Amino acid sequence: MRTMCREGYLRDTERCFLMAEKFKNIAVLTTALDTDGQAQVMEGIEEYGKKHGCNIAVFAWFTGTYEKDKHNLGEINIVNLPDLDLFDGVIVMANTFHIEKNRAILMDLLSELECPVVCVGAKLADYYYVGTDTYRSMRRIVEHFVKEHKCKKIHFVKGVAGNPDGDARYQAYLDVLSENKIPIEEGRITQGDFYIRGGEQAAREIISSKLPLPEAVVCANDIMALTLCGVLKQKGYRIPEDIMISGYDYTAEGQQNEPALTTVRCRFEKMGYTACKMILDVLEGKKVSKQILLEDEMVPGRSCGCREPGMAKSGIELRGVQRKDVFQRKLVYRLIEVEKNIMEGDVYEDWLEALRKFILNIEPTEFYCCVNDDFMEKVFAEGLVKQEAMSLRERLSYSKKIDVMVAYRDGAFFKKASFRSKYAFDEMFKKSKKPKMYIFSPIHYLERNFGYFVFVDSAFPLCNPLYVNWLINMGDAIENIRKQNLLQMAVRELDEMYVRDSLTGAYNRFGMERYFKELKQECLRKKKKLLVAFSDLDGLKGINDKFGHETGDVIIKAAAEILQAEEKEFFVIRYGGDEYVVLGATENDAEAVAYFERVKNSIQRYNKANDEEKKAGVLSLSIGYQVFEVSGGLELSECIHLVDQKMYADKKSKKRKK
Structure with a gap:
């Protein structure tokens, strides 16, 4: 059922009930949160959103231009977690969608929404858009080289x-x-990618080119410019004396570089601030322009020879220094520590404990590890055949209910109840003292979805490549444990095949030899006695001749099932074609007598049911058994010989009665 609420936007009735309080919820869909630019956009969104009573829910994935398809699917899958219709608005960091499949997934997701959608950095369809005049800013850079540096x-x-x-x-x-x-010379144009590979490719082409060395290299962003600087300096080129270089985006890394990059200062934080404001203005019924363009600023640096070394660092540089020199130095140590802990563990509980230790060390404000409610069963209990038979959709899907494996807040772990996955995190939709920013990241290995992490008001996921490395390591660790578990299960299954009879599921003679030794030790340790029984099906040849071997097999299986069902702790062995041995630790003879009385009654019930259903064949067992005192010299073969004679005595007795 759907109803009208909140400035005319359609919402379901459940949402209206949950949202009957002061905080709105704005979802942000983004990749590349590890880059300084995206982190600054998030700072703007967070600042404006919190100031105006909004929770910010960031659904972040990390994929590059050359991403492997399966890994990409596992990453982008995080956008399928929430029901975006429950949110008041959606901000899309559209300038980082370099993979066409991802763009298609997101466009399909957005097309169903009725809340306002604002795209940042690039236009998508007819959604609201905030960006910068990147063409004009790049013109200033190129003109600077042409006119100022000739x-x-x-x-x-x-x-x-x-x-x-x-x-x-x-x-x-x-x-x-x-x-x-x-x-315009084709040999002076490199197809880049906004990432490290693009800078490396440019260096190779410049160094190997037959054209004269360029006087300047203009890069479409700082990351490629920094990479190019590093490679050229390693090869002996001086920057800017031999080659001048420029970037774009004004990153902290670019300004800390020696030489500092000539670049363009994008209004990233203002873009985020503006995007959030646009959503709230739309919700309040204000008139909002479909497109807002912000002015960028060219910043000359030492990489073109325009700034002297040793100049005072700007705010962004100081912020970058703080992030990298203080927080990340501590973080590197913690990451090494958590990797060691994970490597030493071989079960899921070890992974969970390593995660808890890591969280205690980095001390986030809040943290949650969330998994599907069937996580333990699907990942660690199901066998290889069943797991490999799962469809792609099954591997990627989120269950309707989410379990919280780890919950941490204000320096302590606590238990948190399960919630419905469509909320991503239910506390966003409940009353709280202040608005928060929630960052959601997938836990996966390739296309196998394990769950997701939620960091609340934490600096750890922002502008931090180590966070990406940590996410990958955590997913890899679960996958390694899963594979080890599957291997152990396969070994157990092979072992079971070795010691089990294929027709009845009872143990075979190999199993008998193994478990007799264990039972003998148990009896000696606990001062118990050993029950040994030998039983033989009566008239099986006649059943086979009259009704066929299929009916005979049914009788053979039924006998094994009855012998096992009446005492789970006993071992039932198919000793021959129609012969069984039963072994069990027991306190006294009375337990053995009671067991075989239960077997007798169960056989009677079986035959009665067969007769009523007019099924062929009658189940009858001749049984011989004895309870032995256990000593170190007790031999199984001697025990079987004795009870075999008793079984034959029972069989002869039945024949005489006939």
Whole structure:
């Protein structure tokens, strides 16, 4: 059932009930949260959202341009966790969607929403959009090299093909060169990717090119520029004396670099701030422009020779220094420690304990490890055949109910109740003292979904490549335990096949030899006696001749089942075609007498049911047994010989009665 609430937006009745309080919920869909730019956008969203009574729920995945398909599926799957219809608005970091499959998944997800959607950094369909005039800013960079440094040999490193920002920056390069009558040479253009590989590729092409060395290299972002700087310096080139380099995005790493990068300071934080404001303005019924463009600023640096070394660091640089030199140094040590703990463990409980220790060490405000309610069964209990037969959808799916394996808040672990997965985290929809920012990250191995982590008001996931490494390691560790568990299960299954009879499931003679030794030791240790019984089916040959071997097999299986069912602690062995041995530790003869009385009654019930259902064959067992005092010299063969004679005596007695 659906009803109208909240400024005319459709919501289901459950949401209206849950949201009857002051905090709205805004979802953010993003990748590349480990980069400084995305982290700054998040700072803007968080600042404006919290100030205006909004929880921020960030669903983050980490995929690069060259991502393997299965790993990518496991990452992007986090967007399928929440029911986005429960949120007041959605912010999409669209400038980082470099994988076409991911773009298609997100477009399909967004198309069903009725709440306002704001895209940051790149346009998607007809949604609200906030970005910067990246074309104009890149023009300033290229013009700076042409007019201030009089460069005519300028190399360009492109972003991801088809990315709007990357395409606009490349177009600016082409236009400035054309306007200044500088030849555009294909050999001076590298197809990059906004990541490290793009910078490495540019270095290879520049060094191996037959063209004269470029005077300047303009990169579509800071990451590629930094990578290029590093490779060229290793090869003996001086920056900026031999080659000038520029980036784009004004990252902390770029400003800490020696030389500091010439770049463009994007208004990332303002973009996030504006995106959140747009959503709230729409919800309040205000008139909001479909597109807002912010001005960027060119920042000359030492990498083009325009800034002297030793200049005071800006706020972003100091923030970056603090993150890397203090927080991350501690974090590296903790990550090494947690990896050692995980490597030493071989069961899931070890993984869980290593996780708890890590959380205690990094001391987040709040943390939760959430898994599907069938996590233990599907990951650690089901066998290889069943697990490998799971469809892709089954491997990726979230269950309707989510269990919380680890809950941590205010320095202590506590138990948290399960909740429905469509909320992603139910406390966002409950009353609380203040709004919070929740960051959701998937726990997976390739396309196998294990669950997700939730960090609340924590710096750990933001602008931190080590966080990505930690996520991958945690997923890999569960997968290793899963595989070890499957291997152990396979070994047990093979062992069972070795010691079990395939027809009845009872033990065979190999099993008998093994468990006799164990029983003997148990009896000696606990001062118990040993029951040994020998039984033989009566008239099986006649049943086979009259009704066929299939009916005979049914009788054979039924006998084994009855012998085992009446005492779970006893071992039932199929000794021959129609012969059984029963072994068991017992206190006295009375227990043995009671056991065989139960067997006799069970056989009678079986035959009565067969007769009523007009099934062929009558089950009858001749049995001989004895309870032995156990000593070190007790031999099984001697025991079987004695009870075998008793069994034959029972069989002869039956024949005489006939």
